[in-house]
Amino acid sequence: MTLPATPRNVIVVAALMSLLLGLVVLASLTLGAVHLPLSAVWTALASPGRNSEAAVIVRQIRLPRILLAILVGAALSVAGTGLQALLRNPLADPYVLGISSGAAVGAIFALWMGGRLAAASPLAAFAGAMITMVWVYLLGRSGGRLASYTLILAGVITASFLSAIILFMLTLLSTRDVRGIAFWLMGDLSVTPLAELRILAPAIILAIAGLYVLAKDLNVLLLGTEEAAHLGVNVVRVEVGVYILASFLTGIAVSTSGAIGYLGLLVPHLGRMLVGNDHRMLLPTAALGGAILLVVSDTLARTVLAPSELPVGAVTAVAGAPVFIYLLRKTAG
Amino acid sequence: MVKYDLHCRLSGPDPERSGWAWACILAATLSALLSSAAGARLVKDQTGRMVNVPENPHRLVSLAPNITEIVYALGLGDELVGDTDYCDFPPEAEKKPHVGAMVNPSLERIVALKPDLALGTPEANRRETADQLERLGIPVYGVTANTLEGTLGSIENLGKILGCAAEARSLVAQMQARIDRVEKRVEGQPKPTVLFVVWYRPLITVGPHSFIADVIRAAGGVPTGDNLKGEWPRLTLEELQPQNPDVILFPKTESFSPSTEELQRLPGWKDLRAVKDGRMFFVSETVMRSGPRLVDALEELAGILHPVR
Numbered sequence: 001m002t003l004p005a006t007p008r009n010v011i012v013v014a015a016l017m018s019l020l021l022g023l024v025v026l027a028s029l030t031l032g033a034v035h036l037p038l039s040a041v042w043t044a045l046a047s048p049g050r051n052s053e054a055a056v057i058v059r060q061i062r063l064p065r066i067l068l069a070i071l072v073g074a075a076l077s078v079a080g081t082g083l084q085a086l087l088r089n090p091l092a093d094p095y096v097l098g099i100s101s102g103a104a105v106g107a108i109f110a111l112w113m114g115g116r117l118a119a120a121s122p123l124a125a126f127a128g129a130m131i132t133m134v135w136v137y138l139l140g141r142s143g144g145r146l147a148s149y150t151l152i153l154a155g156v157i158t159a160s161f162l163s164a165i166i167l168f169m170l171t172l173l174s175t176r177d178v179r180g181i182a183f184w185l186m187g188d189l190s191v192t193p194l195a196e197l198r199i200l201a202p203a204i205i206l207a208i209a210g211l212y213v214l215a216k217d218l219n220v221l222l223l224g225t226e227e228a229a230h231l232g233v234n235v236v237r238v239e240v241g242v243y244i245l246a247s248f249l250t251g252i253a254v255s256t257s258g259a260i261g262y263l264g265l266l267v268p269h270l271g272r273m274l275v276g277n278d279h280r281m282l283l284p285t286a287a288l289g290g291a292i293l294l295v296v297s298d299t300l301a302r303t304v305l306a307p308s309e310l311p312v313g314a315v316t317a318v319a320g321a322p323v324f325i326y327l328l329r330k331t332a333g
Numbered sequence: 334m335v336k337y338d339l340h341c342r343l344s345g346p347d348p349e350r351s352g353w354a355w356a357c358i359l360a361a362t363l364s365a366l367l368s369s370a371a372g373a374r375l376v377k378d379q380t381g382r383m384v385n386v387p388e389n390p391h392r393l394v395s396l397a398p399n400i401t402e403i404v405y406a407l408g409l410g411d412e413l414v415g416d417t418d419y420c421d422f423p424p425e426a427e428k429k430p431h432v433g434a435m436v437n438p439s440l441e442r443i444v445a446l447k448p449d450l451a452l453g454t455p456e457a458n459r460r461e462t463a464d465q466l467e468r469l470g471i472p473v474y475g476v477t478a479n480t481l482e483g484t485l486g487s488i489e490n491l492g493k494i495l496g497c498a499a500e501a502r503s504l505v506a507q508m509q510a511r512i513d514r515v516e517k518r519v520e521g522q523p524k525p526t527v528l529f530v531v532w533y534r535p536l537i538t539v540g541p542h543s544f545i546a547d548v549i550r551a552a553g554g555v556p557t558g559d560n561l562k563g564e565w566p567r568l569t570l571e572e573l574q575p576q577n578p579d580v581i582l583f584p585k586t587e588s589f590s591p592s593t594e595e596l597q598r599l600p601g602w603k604d605l606r607a608v609k610d611g612r613m614f615f616v617s618e619t620v621m622r623s624g625p626r627l628v629d630a631l632e633e634l635a636g637i638l639h640p641v642r
Contacts, residue, residue, distance in 0.1 A: 033439035057441050060469055175564050179436055180459045190440070191461050193468055307432055307439035308418070 002276030010281055017288035021070070024292050028299040029062050033306035064194045069298045069312075070291040071197070072189065072253045073263060075204045077290025078283060079249040080264030081271070082211050085218040085279065086242045087148040093265035094250035097155030101162035102132025103254040104185060108169045111177045122196075122255045129251030132158060137243065145225075146239040187260035187313025189298050196256070203252060208287055210245045214238055215279035222277070260313045262320030263290050269327055373472075379490055380455055380475040382463075386494050387449045387472070393495070394443055396453040396462070397435050399624035400476065401426045403488050404452070406625040407500050415446045422626070440465055450474060452491070456623075476623075480547040481631070484623045485509065504625065511628045512551060515635045519553030522639050525579035527554040528568075528607070533583075533591070533599065536568045544623050552634035554580065570601040580638060581607040585615040 003009050029041045036044075036054055044058035079094040086092075094100070106128020110121040117124065140146065140154030170178055184191070192200075211218075217238045220228045229235050253260070271285040294312070297319065301310040372388030394415040395401040401420040404413050410425060417435050420426040432442040435457040443451065443466065451466055451473045463473040474494060476487040485505045492501020527549050531537040539545040539556065540563050546556040557576045558566060583591075593613055597603050607613055614637050620630035 032441045033433075034441040034445040053445050053447060056444050056469060061440050061444065176455050176460070180461055183437065183459065183461075188461075190465065302439070302441075307442045308434045309437045309439060311437075 003281055005278040005280040014284045021288055021292050024295050025066050028066050028295050029058055031299050031303050065189050066295055067197055068189050068192050069294040071200055071204045072257050073290035073294030074287040075249040075253040076264040077267035077286040078208050078211055079246040081268040081283060081286045082242045082246040084268050085222055087152060097136050098132050098159035098162060099129045099247050099250040100254045100259045101159045103129040103251060104166050105162050108181055112173055125255035126251050133247035146243060183311055184258040186311035187258040189257050189312050192256050207245050207249050212283050214241055215283055218279040260316055262316045266320055266323055378475045379477045384474050385472045389496055390450040392448045394446060394448040394451045397457040399622040400452045402624035403491055406504055407492055407497050409495055414448055444469055478544050478623045479542050480544055481551055484544055484627050508628045515631055516551055519635055519639045522553055524553055524555045525638055526557055528557045528578035528581045530583050537565050538568050540564045540566055545620060548620060548631050552631055552638050554638045577606050579607055581613045583615050584618045584621055586618050
């Protein structure tokens with residue numbers, strides 16, 4: 001279905017999805033290993049300063065996770081949408097360019113060095129992601145342009161090389177560090193304290209806004225770079241802009257919560273099925289849709305096998321694969 | 334869900350890395366400053382972290398099976414308000430409210446139990462879990478041991494902070510007496526080389542600095558792999574054959590009970606001296622728990638390596 005991307009339509013869709021997100025968040029706050037009725041959740045939210053167990057559970061355990069899930073879900077989905085447009089490839093996901101492997105190498109390196117560096121492993125992961133972004137750009141451009149073919153190749157080769165490095169470093173780490181890192185690699189939304197969200201939220205929102213500014217150009221880019229250039233789009237600037245913003249979003253997401261898979265790949269497709277290809281409509285849909293899906297996945301991750309918690313990446317993989325197969329069969333006709 | 338969990342077996346320690354220290358000093362200092370608990374004191378736990386332990390903790394959560402055993406052995410079973418899904422000894426421990434697995438316990442369940450102290454070990458728990466609990470206002474005291482003495486030390490330490498130092502000392506004295514008896518009995522006898530198999534495909538054994546290796550030494554054996562690095566080193570067949578251990582030991586667990594015939598059929602194994610002489614034994618899983626029953630395991634091992642005539 002294609003919904004014309006008039007400002008009114010965009011606002012209506014965004015408002016509806018935000019409402020759905022709000023309902024999902026409320027439901028998620030009541031669910032968990034400890035059963036809390038809605039009234040308890042409401043009291044916990046409405047009266048700050050109360051220190052009952054319900055308040056601690058709702059405000060210090062569940063709420064930060066849900067907020068992080070919203071941010072990371074939106075970040076990965078928007079990054080995936082941007083990359084699929086940039087590379088003109090429906091199989092592109094935020095990790096195809098090696099960013100998540102770079103982040104993992106950064107995190108493992110910090111753990112290996114131990115001490116103060118180990119405590120700052122999210123920063124090290126982000127540094128790893130950004131270094132990989134620059135490296136893949138330098139490797140994958142041809143003639144000053146980000147031609148999609150060489151960029152994908154550069155990304156895939158870099159990702160696979162870094163994966164080998166990761167496996168090597170894992171053998172060097174002590175067993176207890178490996179345990180922690182294995183969880184992070186599978187996606188873990190529970191480790192980030194509320195204070196860090198105050199830095200993450202503006203960063204992610206700004207980057208998503210940046211991509212939204214490029215939405216019209218992304219539409220034109222889909223026609224092909226030559227056609228886009230003829231239509232007056234500054235192709236190089238748009239390509240580099242999308243590349244940097246998408247990599248930045250991916251880097252932040254992976255540094256805080258590990259490699260949560262399938263969202264960046266599937267949510268753009270689901271979004272296109274709902275609202276069509278116009279990025280002015282697709283980007284907000286993908287952002288909110290990704291947020292909703294990750295909150296749902298995380299809720300499942302902490303309730304399905306309660307009191308044990310599954311890593312959320314496992315849930316998105318188990319749920320994502322059948323969805324992907326369904327989509328594949330549907331488009332194959 | 335499979336009850337057996339590999340993490341439950343990973344009770345080997347690592348003496349070189351105390352990476353918890355720096356990461357948690359800030360959190361612990363902050364919580365010390367903000368602590369309003371009457372009579373809380375800052376102590377150093379066995380992993381080197383500073384922990385704000387309440388004066389009289391009486392609501393404990395145990396995050397590992399060996400800790401649960403120690404708590405019960407000190408007579409504090411009633412103060413245990415929660416333990417993990419894998420805490421199976423003593424049998425009463427299975428009826429306590431469970432908080433999940435060791436590697437990913439549910440923070441919500443722990444908070445809902447209103448503990449004033451959580452007890453963990455870096456051998457089984459993640460440092461992230463300890464950080465998160467500290468942030469939620471629950472102090473986490475860590476124990477760790479990489480020698481037999483270290484296990485006794487864990488018991489004494491826990492006794493001191495839980496307010497039953499006397500019981501702990503008496504328990505440790507009994508354990509030490511039994512250890513001394515075993516060491517005296519096997520003294521002077523030729524020491525067989527012992528391979529302790531944690532897993533056989535691939536072959537994983539215990540590192541030389543683990544308490545399991547120490548138990549083998551105390552039982553009058555020589556653990557293979559003094560040159561091996563790490564807590565759970567992998568051994569290839571090439572490395573194993575020149576060592577040619579006299580005795581091979583397997584821990585008896587629910588999911589790991591291959592028959593001796595099955596083991597003999599593994600490539601390269603049938604040429605090993607231990608296999609040819611039929612000196613392959615299953616030992617109780619308690620040898621992998623750094624707790625009060627470790628001396629039972631020691632006596633069992635000594636009985637195998639140096640049978641009483």
